[in-house]
Amino acid sequence: MRETLAEDAAFIRxxxxxxxxxxxxxxxxxxxxxxTLDDPNAESYVIExxxxxxxxxxxxxxxxxxxxxxxxxxxxxxxxxxxVLRWGLRRAFDELQAHRVFLEVREDxxxxxxxxxxxxxSQEGVYRDGFRDERTGEFRNLVPYAMLERDYGPINSxxxxxxxxx
Ligand SMILES: CC(C)(COP(=O)(O)OP(=O)(O)OC[C@H]1O[C@@H](n2cnc3c(N)ncnc32)[C@H](O)[C@@H]1OP(=O)(O)O)[C@@H](O)C(=O)NCCC(=O)NCCS
Numbered sequence: 001m002r003e004t005l006a007e008d009a010a011f012i013r014x015x016x017x018x019x020x021x022x023x024x025x026x027x028x029x030x031x032x033x034x035x036t037l038d039d040p041n042a043e044s045y046v047i048e049x050x051x052x053x054x055x056x057x058x059x060x061x062x063x064x065x066x067x068x069x070x071x072x073x074x075x076x077x078x079x080x081x082x083x084v085l086r087w088g089l090r091r092a093f094d095e096l097q098a099h100r101v102f103l104e105v106r107e108d109x110x111x112x113x114x115x116x117x118x119x120x121x122s123q124e125g126v127y128r129d130g131f132r133d134e135r136t137g138e139f140r141n142l143v144p145y146a147m148l149e150r151d152y153g154p155i156n157s158x159x160x161x162x163x164x165x166x
Pocket of ligand 1: 070077109115
């Protein structure tokens with residue numbers, strides 16, 4: 001994991017145009033990607049594998065709240081998503097002293113929801129038509145998930161440090 005640079009904007013745009021990412025997320029403009037880097041509350045990271053960028057993770061701190069805003073990887077099912085979410089939880093709870101970490105996932109993003117649930121996030125309801133696909137104009141339900149500090153035990157830290165990202 002390394003901090004995102006302005007030069008990474010082209011990679012991030014390409015990443016969000018990949019079919020498996022585009023299926024669930026809108027593609028951010030270059031301006032949004034770059035303005036995130038200037039936002040003192042936001043942290044944007046590039047996930048690298050053997051020196052090559054393979055993903056992007058953005059989180060935002062609002063006092064005791066940490067919002068995992070977006071996560072996408074070029075190749076799915078290799079453990080990168082699990083690694084990054086555990087890394088983000090460590091960053092939020094162990095370093096930023098967050099009390100609550102939350103994120104929103106489209107209701108039909110079944111794989112990501114399973115991943116969040118496996119890591120210990122709890123579903124907190126459903127936002128009806130909370131997401132609008134900018135390409136088609138269609139609305140989708142969004143599912144909010146959160147983890148509280150008390151839900152995040154030492155087990156998470158131990159598991160995270162033992163993970164090998166390949
Ligand atoms: C969401 C996302 C980042 C998850 O990342 P990922 O790298 O695919 O996640 P993981 O590989 O850690 O876990 C996904 C699955 O792969 C499996 N897996 C983990 N490590 C693996 C490995 N080394 N080899 C094979 N499979 C593995 C996991 O068990 C999990 O299985 P499941 O589908 O049965 O739950 C990725 O799917 C993505 O970019 N999706 C598009 C964008 C998106 O939807 N973002 C979330 C919006 S909030």
